Amino acid sequence: MEEKTQNKKSKSKGIIWIVIAIFTVVSLIAVNAMRPGGKSERVGWLEHKVTELWSADYQKFDGTRDASLESNSTVLRIRTRTESGTLAISIMDSKDNEIFSRQGLETEEFEIEVPKAVHIILTAQEHTGGFQIEYVQ
Secondary structure (H helix, E strand, O other), X not given: OHHHHHHHHHHHHHHHHHHHHHHHHHHHHHHHHHOOOOOEEEEOOEEEEEOOEEEEEEEEEEEEEXXXXXXXXXXXXXXXXXXXXXXXXXXXXXXXXXXXXXXXXOOEEEEEEOOOEEEEEEEEEEEEEEEEEEEEO
């Protein structure tokens, strides 16, 4: 009789641990999916973000990241460094209209006219390198 009680307690403890493990995994997945700034895999990611500037250097960036910038200026300078992989950029205005898009960014620098507030979306596939996007006077 005592052996049956012991087996039931052991099984109950095992089931409880399995439920806790499943809950933990589901919670981690949910938190990762809700993370602001997009979904991505990043290795060696060193990011700097302020009102008028967004930059990052990394060993690997795969996925999507986004940021909003604003300034009194209407000139946006975009610098990209590509060692491998692909990088694309989309820039949206405050009404979510795409105002600029470029695929296959290499190591380059250019300036574009934009509104005083923009939303930037970067999409990378196995990209190694970095970027700097900033309003300039």
